[in-house]
Amino acid sequence: EPEVTQTPSHQVTQMGQEVILRCVPISNHLYFYWYRQILGQKVEFLVSFYNNEISEKSEIFDDQFSVERPDGSNFTLKIRSTKLEDSAMYFCASSEVNTRGADTQYFGPGTRLTVL
Amino acid sequence: AQTVTQSQPEMSVQEAETVTLSCTYDTSESDYYLFWYKQPPSRQMILVIRQEAYKQQNATENRFSVNFQKAAKSFSLKISDSQLGDAAMYFCAYRMPGTASKLTFGTGTRLQVTL
Numbered sequence: 030e031p032e033v034t035q036t037p038s039h040q041v042t043q044m045g046q047e048v049i050l051r052c053v054p055i056s057n058h059l060y061f062y063w064y065r066q067i068l069g070q071k072v073e074f075l076v077s078f079y080n081n082e083i084s085e086k087s088e089i090f091d092d093q094f095s096v097e098r099p100d101g102s103n104f105t106l107k108i109r110s111t112k113l114e115d116s117a118m119y120f121c122a123s124s125e126v127n128t129r130g131a132d133t134q135y136f137g138p139g140t141r142l143t144v145l
Numbered sequence: 146a147q148t149v150t151q152s153q154p155e156m157s158v159q160e161a162e163t164v165t166l167s168c169t170y171d172t173s174e175s176d177y178y179l180f181w182y183k184q185p186p187s188r189q190m191i192l193v194i195r196q197e198a199y200k201q202q203n204a205t206e207n208r209f210s211v212n213f214q215k216a217a218k219s220f221s222l223k224i225s226d227s228q229l230g231d232a233a234m235y236f237c238a239y240r241m242p243g244t245a246s247k248l249t250f251g252t253g254t255r256l257q258v259t260l
Contacts, residue, residue, distance in 0.1 A: 062247070072190070072236060074247040085247060118188055122248075133180070134240075134248060136190035 031055045033137035035121050041143045042111055050106045050140045052121030061104045062122040062134060063096065065089070072120065078104065111144045118142075147172045149239050151251035158227045159259050165212075166222045166254045168237030174198075177241050179213065179220045180248070184234040193235070196220065224256075232258040 034053045042048050054061050063075040077084040078096055095107045104123075108115055118141050122134040148171045158164035170179070181193040196204045196213050203211050208228075212221045224231055237251040 064248070066188075071252045072238075072248075072250040074249070077247060087247075120190055122190075133178075133192060133195055135192065136182075138187070138189045141188075 031057075033121055033123055033135055035119075035137035035140050037140060038138065039141045039143070041145065044113060044144055045110050048108050048111055048142065050108075050119050050121075050142070052104045052106075052123075052137055053102050054104055054121065054123030055125070055135060056102070058123035058125045058135075060084075060124045060126070060134075061096075061098070062124075063106045064120045064122065064136075065117040066120065066139075067114075067117045075106070075119075108142075111142075113144050116142055116144045147174075147177075147239050147241075147249050149237050149249050149251035151237055151254050153254045154252070155255045155257070157257040157259060158224070158231075160227055160229060162227055163223060163225045164227055164256065166224075166235050166237075166256065168220045168222070168251055170218050170220065170237070170239050172218070172239065174241055177239060179211075180238040180240070181209070181211070181222045182236045182238060182250075183231075184236060184253070185232070190236075194222065227258050229258050229260075232256055 036051045061078045064072050066072045076086040076090045093109045097105050118139045120139045121137040124132045124134045150169045177198045179196045183191045183193050194206045208225045210223045234253045236253045238248045240248050
């Protein structure tokens with residue numbers, strides 16, 4: 030069964046460093062998303078991406094964040110200068126299209142980001 | 146803005162018994178999707194079940210079923226014949242139809258399954 034994959038599973042970085050989180054969405058999916066979950070809290074939407082551009086972004090997704098689809102398979106989230114409060118689980122998700130728009134979102138296993 | 150409320154931070158059920166997890170939501174829309182996702186200790190988000198608001202019939206997936214009350218804006222998850230592997234955090238989520246629309250999650254209910 031196709032699945033969303035994410036690398037790395039755990040990333041430790043120093044405050045102020047740049048990190049890139051990688052995702053490989055399900056191959057026939059056209060919509061891509063990033064969510065984050067701070068430990069013990071609910072899952073929060075960051076950004077959605079379609080047709081090589083951002084469709085929607087949340088207040089969390091400020092200038093320190095960017096997304097890119099550098100090739101036909103990868104979808105990346107970059108944090109330019111990490112802060113302590115960026116420590117969280119980051120989930121990538123993807124969905125295909127149905128007649129009513131974007132369909133169910135399937136999540137990857139997540140990348141745990143720890144900022145020291 | 147849409148909100149999703151899960152009022153039960155923790156629930157417990159004995160193996161083989163039935164448990165119901167509650168979820169309410171607030172929206173002014175008439176067309177939307179509702180979901181239950183399961184998050185085991187591995188922290189992966191796994192889709193359990195989905196419901197489209199325009200469908201009156203409650204969704205079922207094997208031992209999992211929902212009670213969707215549109216007028217009351219209620220979307221509860223019933224797990225029958227509970228198994229140890231059902232122990233996890235369960236999140237209710239809402240989404241509007243349309244291109245790339247985001248999921249809005251509740252705060253989750255931690256389900257314990259006891260022998």
